[in-house]
Amino acid sequence: MNEMTAIKTTLKDWESDQEVRWCPGCGDYAILKAVQRTLPELGADPAKTxxxxxxxxxxxxxxxxxxxxxxxxxxxxxxxxxxxxxxxPELDVWLVTGDGDGMSIGGNHTMHFLRRNINSQILLFNNEIYGxxxxxxxxxxxxxxxSPTTPLGSVDRPMQPCAFALGAGARFIARGFDTSKNLGEVLKAAHAHQGAAFVEIFQNCIVYNKDRFADFTEKAVADTRQLWLKDGEPMLFNKGTQGLRLNTDHLHLEIVDVVDGDWQAAGVLVHDVKNRTIAHMLVELPMALFPVALGVIYDDPRPTYESALLGQDAVAREGKVANLAKLLAKGQTWTVQPEDQGPLSGV
Known part of the structure; x- marks a missing residue:
């Protein structure tokens, strides 16, 4: 958890007086409500958030x-x-971005933020379109x-935000989707992580990319199309009748059937949030062939950028007294005397 004193608030305390202006039915409404419900459970302080x-x-x-x-x-x-x-550093910072804002024009900024490991939560709303x-x-x-810019259909291979984040050195990767009842738990895990916590949230754009994620978010297909990961638990889905196994011959993940609940005999992997290699495999699974990996995929903290930088600053200040005049006079400075001013003196 971020270093802060927990206080008691309610959902209403986090609702502003501003009119919410998204298209009716936009997935952003559900994400907003999930965040506003989660903040009181974290003991977050509006004055420090x-x-x-x-x-x-x-x-x-x-x-x-x-x-x-x-x-x-x-x-x-x-x-x-x-x-x-x-x-x-005591502020609890949440960074909210989208697949265009964070992965296109802001891709380099996102990369360095993750590489540096700033202690903040990054929520990337991915609706696979510029809304x-x-x-x-x-x-x-x-x-x-x-789309208006690809009327004959995009030929670009799409990027995977979580794969990008892992490649940039992120130490926490998670996924959820707008209407999921589990999104709050994902947000809590991100907040508990000390460092840059990257959360990709699949979000329905009701106008320009409607139901893009329905093939795994709809209730009718959720059991077979969603793999909710929990540290230390087997990677099971479809009501425990299927799971993911590591094919050691070809080093890739594959789906296996689980008979009579014996997932160990089937060779189903146990999720280890510190396993970076498996995390890469999970975020790059083809959605058309595999269930979508959701929840906390990778979580392996390391010292944050600000703790290292401010610690360095504290060492540099030790035993020294601040003196602005001395600082300004330090180095290559000189004083111009009246006799040195030449013929323009007094002009």
Missing amino acids: VFVSGIGCSSRFPYYVSSYGFHTIHGRAPAFATGLKLAN LTKGQYSPTSREGTS
């Missing part, structure tokens, strides 16, 4: 949470969040996506 966003539908988020917030520049929210944590700017394809849009 900050939501930072860039540009996009998801980036309206800070207006709707009754805490501090910054609606910043397209793709640059990580830079602002970094500054906040360095200026005041705010009227439906252009995004870095995560699937091949064949028809």
Whole structure:
């Protein structure tokens, strides 16, 4: 958990007085409510909580949470969040972005934020489309996506945000989706992680990419299409009748049937949140062939950027007295005497 004194709040304490302005039916409503319900359970303090966003539908988020917030520049929210944590490490910083904002124009900022391991929660809303700017394809849009910028269908291979985050050095990776009852638990786990916690949230864009994730989010297919991971528990789905096994000959994951509940005999993997190699395999499973890996996929903390930097600063300050005049006079400085001013003196 972030270092803070827990206080008692309710859902109402986190609801702002601003009119929520997303399209009716947008998945962002469900995510907002999940966050507002989770914050009281964390004992979060509105006076020490900050939501930072860039540009996009998801980036309206800070207006709707009754805490501090910054609606910043397209793709640059990580830079602002970094500054906040360095200026005041006690702040509980939540960074809200989207697949366009965070993975396209802001991809480099996201990468370095993760690499540095700033102690914050990053919520990336992935609707596989540019919603705010009227439906252009995004870095995560699937091949064949028809949009104003790809009228014949996108030929780009989509990027995987969680694979990107792992490649950038992130120490916490998780997935959820907008209407999931488990999203709150995922958010709690992200908040408990000391470091940059990256959460990809699949989000339905009701206007430009409607029901894109219905093939695994709908109740009728949830059992067979969702793999909810828990540390120390077998990777089972379809009511425990199937699981994932590591094929050691070819080093890839495969689906196996579980007979009479004997998952061990079937060779089903036990989830280890510290196993980075398996985490890579899980986030890159083809959605058409495998259930979607959800929950906490990877969680292996290391020291945060701000703790290292501020610790270094404290050592540099030790035994020294602040003296601005001395600092300004240090180095290559000189004093101009009246006799040195030449013919322009007094002009």
